Amino acid sequence: MTLLTHWPLAGLRLTTPRLELRLPDLDDLAALASLAAEGVHDPAVQPFTAAWTDAPPEERARNVLQYQWRCWGEWQPDDWELGLVAVRDGLVVGAQGIGARGFAVLREVTTGSWVGSAHHGQGLGTEMRAAVLHLAFAGLGAQHAVSGAFSDNAASQAVSRKFGYREDGVERHVVRGAPAALRRLRLTAEQWRSHQPVPVTCEGLRACLPWFGLQ
Template sequence: MRTAADVYPPFGLRVVAGPIEMRGLTDELLLELCDVAERGIHDPDEMPFYVPWSSAPAGELSRNTAQYHWGKRATFSPDDFCLDLAVLVDGRVVGAQGVAARNFPVTRTGETGSWLGREFQGRGIGTAMRRVFCALLFDHLGFEEITSAAFLDNPASLGVSRKVGYTETGVTRVRRREGELARTQGLLLTPGTFVRDDVPLEVTGAAAVRGFIGIGDA
């Protein structure tokens, strides 16, 4: 009998690196992630995300989060996908890490994004999980470059990117919230600039995901 991971291979992806674990975002983990979001991600007067999804009221935030991930599963294809993983520390869900890509079999690039529950911030988890995720993308999933971006008034996110080895590209003017101008710093990571740590990765399920994103066993 088929399993959920047979039908949707990202469910079977698991990465362990010291206390950091990343797993495919099953419904069980998604519910835990919704609880983390409901407990808070940032101050109400701040907005670190391009789309201000985290400003939804209690209850609605959980529903929006679940619907977003359900929708991305339904439309997943090598030409347009978001690979999102739950991040756990010592077995407890603390946030999410993902990458969005278009035409991946040709471009071999994607943009990373992540968030941590506010209660878990300031402990170095953000840097550790980004390093783990980028190592997974470069070493196991065929990525040749990785991009990211952060608002100029989000020094914590920019600091993580610099520690991991992203280099700055350009600054873009965008609308953040209704009527609000913000500037984002573009970032680029390559295998040559990637600042790794010495924690080995234990990865399972990568071969099936490679096939799912259109590169087979390359």
């Protein structure tokens, strides 16, 4: 018996021209925590609905670890959150998540990501999003993917435009004690097929399908 016998998600690999996305092992988690501690964005802004990046560096690192472990421990086929690390030339550069509830019926996923500050401006966020959209639409048969970004998060909105997302309404949140508008974005399978700027390959998915609520 190996880990893959009991946890086939550990064998899932998504590959883009510059990145490999995979479920992190303990060394990957240590690198990801250190990356979060070093900084994820300009501290003058808060681009996330959860203010985890406002915490001190050591707390940010711990929060990243606990979030990943919580995703593992709470995984259910009808309620899952897949947290992947993005690795470039052996170096962890960011985190990419994809999740769903009732996926077998709704066929809808949500995505979210962050890239270490030292790796901004290199188009890595686009490749990371491409990887999980390929997993969702080509691998799992999703019909919709949903994302969102605050009105001042131009970088995230630019990535979404590359894939053909369309406006899906506005949510109001409290960010650092003030109101902020989150613009919801939706991508259909048909729109995705027309906007695939990055080639992606997927390995190890077949054994994982029951874990996503699929046969």
